[in-house]
Amino acid sequence: MKRTPLHAVHEGLGARLVEFAGWHMPLQYGSILAEVRTVRTACGLFDLSHMGELMVEGPDAGDALAAALVSNPPGLAVGRAHYSMICAPDGGVLDDLIVYRLAEDRFMVVANAANAGVVSDALAERLARSRAVLDDQSLATGLVAIQGPRSVDVLDPLTDVDLAALRYYGIADGAVAGIAAHVARTGYTGEDGFEVFVETTRTGELWDALLDAIRAVGGGAIGLGARDTLRLEAGMPLYGNELDTTTTPYDAGLGRVVKLDKPADFVGRAALERVAADGPKRCLVGLVVDGRGIARHGYPVHVGERRTGVVTSGTQSPTLGVPIAMAYVAPSDAEEGTMVDIEIRDARVPARVVPLPFYRRSS
Numbered sequence: 001m002k003r004t005p006l007h008a009v010h011e012g013l014g015a016r017l018v019e020f021a022g023w024h025m026p027l028q029y030g031s032i033l034a035e036v037r038t039v040r041t042a043c044g045l046f047d048l049s050h051m052g053e054l055m056v057e058g059p060d061a062g063d064a065l066a067a068a069l070v071s072n073p074p075g076l077a078v079g080r081a082h083y084s085m086i087c088a089p090d091g092g093v094l095d096d097l098i099v100y101r102l103a104e105d106r107f108m109v110v111a112n113a114a115n116a117g118v119v120s121d122a123l124a125e126r127l128a129r130s131r132a133v134l135d136d137q138s139l140a141t142g143l144v145a146i147q148g149p150r151s152v153d154v155l156d157p158l159t160d161v162d163l164a165a166l167r168y169y170g171i172a173d174g175a176v177a178g179i180a181a182h183v184a185r186t187g188y189t190g191e192d193g194f195e196v197f198v199e200t201t202r203t204g205e206l207w208d209a210l211l212d213a214i215r216a217v218g219g220g221a222i223g224l225g226a227r228d229t230l231r232l233e234a235g236m237p238l239y240g241n242e243l244d245t246t247t248t249p250y251d252a253g254l255g256r257v258v259k260l261d262k263p264a265d266f267v268g269r270a271a272l273e274r275v276a277a278d279g280p281k282r283c284l285v286g287l288v289v290d291g292r293g294i295a296r297h298g299y300p301v302h303v304g305e306r307r308t309g310v311v312t313s314g315t316q317s318p319t320l321g322v323p324i325a326m327a328y329v330a331p332s333d334a335e336e337g338t339m340v341d342i343e344i345r346d347a348r349v350p351a352r353v354v355p356l357p358f359y360r361r362s363s
Helices: 007-012 032-041 061-068 113-126 151-158 200-215 224-233 269-278
Strands: 016-020 023-028 044-047 052-057 081-087 093-103 106-111 133-136 141-147 171-176 179-184 193-199 283-289 300-303 306-316 323-329 339-344 347-354
Touching (some): 007 200, 023 224, 032 044, 032 224, 052 061, 052 113, 061 106, 061 113, 093 113, 093 171, 093 179, 106 113, 141 151, 141 200, 151 193, 151 200, 179 200, 193 200, 224 323, 283 306, 283 339, 300 323
Antiparallel strands (some): 044 141, 081 093, 171 179, 283 347, 300 306, 300 339, 306 323, 339 347
16 A cells, blocks of 8 residues: 555554555544544644646646546636546546646646546546646645634644635645645635645655644644545535446536536537436435434435435534435435435435535635
């Protein structure tokens, strides 16, 4: 398994380490429940150095990415980012991404750890005939995230980036704890927060400075277990659960990221135009479980005696105090308030369809 540059730090903090997407990663440092509450009420620090960072630059960088992805990167202003996907010719999702425009002719594409190689290979092929160069900087880049309502309080004294001027899905160059960094106002928790990209060799130094500041406001280090619960409460998809090669963006309720009106002819366009016109054959919904039991990935979902779909993610929500889940169901069963049954340990447990996200921060 690969190890992030913070592996020894996690061991020193007593983290429970597990295999995740080929990496040895911290699942938790203490109680997952306590870590979720820490992020919701104060601030948490995450090691995301397993993610893939792919630099695309050159005179055709924007147009080449527009032909490779479903979104329209040339429409981004410098210093801005957007959520995107890279799809197969049949419209299936190869990965979901964040695309940052660092300069007029330079972009950073951040891919999920499990798919970084797939995305790198696909981009290399799709950019081959353009004046754009792909540089996979994944192993040379360390990434940590600061998430929670005290994030600005933590980061502001440590950086020369104007955080007040940095909008959601914005990115700026500067220094954090004296270390050159890209600072992005993005995250995967539903809270305000930042993701900080630095050279791998400086990641430990950055982590130590941030962890001291986070502890001073009642926060701490946060593992993958809490991160998964936080993103589920925030209604954010996880590749391998809500998204995969059999899923189109429209199935997942994310058709807004597909820019069918852009000039570029992109991979998967014809298939996605058909789904946009005909409608998806299944829909991703939120479920609140009204009975006892936790819905888990793969559990069947029924309406009466008819199986309508399957649970993709589920947990007991620490923030809401109820069991929640996301599931794919037939479009006819996706309306808010629809009652379904989830098959949990050979029992049928009632649940109702609710809007996503389950949790939305107050400010």
